[in-house]
Amino acid sequence: LEKKYDKACDFCKKHKTRINYVIYGILITAYVAVVIAACSLNFQRAFPLLIITVLAVFFICWDFLVVKYEDRIAAFFSPGERYLEKQWFWLKWVLCAALIVTIILWLVFDTAKQGSRQMISFGGLVMYVVLMFIFSKYPARVAWRPVFSGIAMQFILGILILRIKVGFDVFNWLGIQIQTFLEYSDTGAKFVFGEKYTDHLFAFKVLPIVVFFSTVMSMLYHLGIMQWLVGKVGWIMHIFMGTTPVESFVAAGNIFVGQTESPLLVRPYLPYITKSELHAVMTAGFSTIAGSVLGAYISFGISASHLLTASVMSAPASLATSKLFWPETEKPQVTLKSDLKMAKSESKNLLEAASQGASSSILLVANIAVNLISFLALLAFIDSALSWVGNLFDYPQLNFENICSYIFMPFSFMMGVDWEDSFIVGGLLGYKTFFNEFVAYERLSKLINNREKGGSMYINGVKQYMTVHSEIIATYALCGFANFGSLGLVIGSLTSLAPSKRKEIAGGAFRAMIAGTVACFMTACIAGMLTVPAVDVHCHILLPNAFNSTSFPANSTEVVKCCQQLFT
Structure with a gap:
């Protein structure tokens, strides 16, 4: 038996490649048969599976052709590349002018249809670019290609997702699927905490979502899917914006993972990056959110599709603001020619990867919980102290939110928020900046719930909710880790990864946080320019007028729910 076993092992080793081809052939044939069978039974039901299959086949074939014929493809495009390099001096200004003219013409025609709010958002976008240029580290050294191409990339993504029906439907469908997928964490939460786990909603429902999502991300990373996605998105930004591979890949990685995890993708190259690249790496972390906390925000009732859109649009915005706020003055050492490779998973198998993902989320969940406990307690104390001080001057309603509202009110208005709502959004921006985005x-979510319930808009002169348009802009503006708590986290994590860059990290972190905040604001401006929300109307006013009746009670939640279905 041992001789036969050894012969079988030797045969398998000798013909390993052929055996792998046979196994892959059988699996692919079986999968194709399953897809054909599903489509023949019910094509509409199997259509998502068919789309996923077609996309997978396309990208696999694309990668195969690029790897096999890379030299031929490069030789084919090299004459055009050389010609563009020669003509780039004047061509870049033509492209920038064409972009600006296109946006202005689009705004003029779109404003005629939608109203003047889009013009305010456009003015806000210009204002943020001008402010970043004025306070730039080296204003005379700004390379405008990453700036304008980043804004153009945001604008293109915004049109594809927010204005074109197919793109909107795709992201809306993705949001629904993610929301459904995250609800499977309820099964584990129910088993561990019991049937009444929802009595403690945040601790026993929201935080388990973070654990579940972290597990899934770890598994995708082990399979190489995360590296593949990050590589493709990073390559697109590198080619389109002209940014270096390190900062492009980190910016792409921040769409999926957090600000402390994304630098791990390029960990071997961190000691060799320039100050501008390091600033871009930090800015990318501040301007986006991690996939692990995305589910938590969705569970609050925040729109999943808008959170996804904000994460994607803020990636090019982070590079645009970073290169404007801290331009490149050195020669980057790490290029595509240096054969940049992203780090691989250290897990031995998929089960170990899942276990490591769940275990690694313990610290994240603990940090979220203790930070919220401490921040909310601190906020209550500050509000109480401010109210006491305000009461001395017959202004007992003075609190932290009011102070932040006055500070950030101009910024929120310039994003396109209605003037009546800019005070509320200013307070949310204060919560996000001085505490964290969880609090904001x-x-x-409370403001959204108040609107959906259809209660009184004002109670004792205080506005209880905002318009849908203002809620959407606030969702985009808050979608980032730019806060003082994350500042220390970034400095600590990057210093441990690149100790030789300690001084540069500490010196550039605060500027990176400002750049990340502005990147979120610019994304909110573009969302304000492109978003056309459902008809924003008070149902208890509309229905009595429509049916010429006054029998509907103004606070009837049934009437509001029925009416909202007509306009969403």
């Missing part, structure tokens, strides 16, 4: 989104 929790407050935003």
Whole structure:
């Protein structure tokens, strides 16, 4: 038996490649048969599976052709590349002018249809670019290609997702699927905490979502899917914006993972990057959110499709603001020619990867919980102290939110928020900046619930909710880790990865946080320019007028729910 076993092992080793081809052939044939069978039974039901299959086949074939014929493809495009390099001096200004003229013409015609709010958002976008240029580290050294191409990339993504029906439907469908997928965490939460786990909603429902999502991300990373996605998105930004591979890949990685995890993708190259690249790496972390906390915000009732859109649009915005706020003055050492490779998973198998993902989320969940406990307690104390001080001057309603509202009110208005709502959004931006986005989104979810319930808009002169348009802009503006708590986290994590860059990290972190904040604001401006929300109307006013009746009670939630279905 041992001799036969050894012969079988030797045969398998000798013909390993052929055996792998046979196994892959059988699996692919079986999968194709399953897809054909599903489509023949019910094509509409199997259509998503068919789309996923076609996309997978396309990208696999694309990668195969690029790897096999890379030299031929490069030789084919090299004459055009050389010609563009020669003509780039004047061509870049033509492209920039064409972009600006296109946006202005689009705004003029679109404003005629939708109203003047889009012009305010456009003015806000211009204002943020001008402010970043004025306070730039080296204003005379700004390379405008990453700036304008980043804004153009945002604008293109915004049109594809927010204005074109197919793109909107795709992201809306993705949001629904992610929301459904995250609900499977309820099964584990129910088993561990019991049937009444929802009595403690945040601790026993929201935080388990973070654990579940972290597990899934770890599994995708082990399979190489995350590296593939990050590589493709990073390559697109590198080619389109002209940014270096390190900063492009980190910016792409921040769409999927957090600000402390994304630098791990390029960890071997961190000691060799320039100050501008390091600033871009930090800015990318501040301007986006991690996939692990995305599910938590969705569970608050925040729109999944808008959170996804904000994460994607803020990636090029982070590079645009970073290169404007800290231009490149050195020669980058790490290029595509240096054969940049992303780090691989250290897990031995998929089960170990899942276990490591769940275990690694323990610290994240603990940090979220203790930070919220401490921040909310601190906020209550500050509000109480401010109210006491305000009461001395017959202004007992003075609190932290009011102060932040006055500070950030101009910024929120310039994003396109209605003037009546800019005070509320200013307060949310204050919560996000001085505490964290969890506190801000929790407050935003209460405002959304108040609107959906259809209660009184004002109670004792205080506005209880905002318009849908203002809620959408606030969702985009808050979608980032730019806060003082994350500042220390970034400095600590990057210093441990690149100790030789300690001084550069500490010196550029605050500027990176400002750039990340502005990147979120620019994304919100473009969302304000492109978003056309459902008809924003008070149902208890509309229906009595429509049916010429006054029998509907103004606070009837049934009437509001029925009416909202007609306009969403």
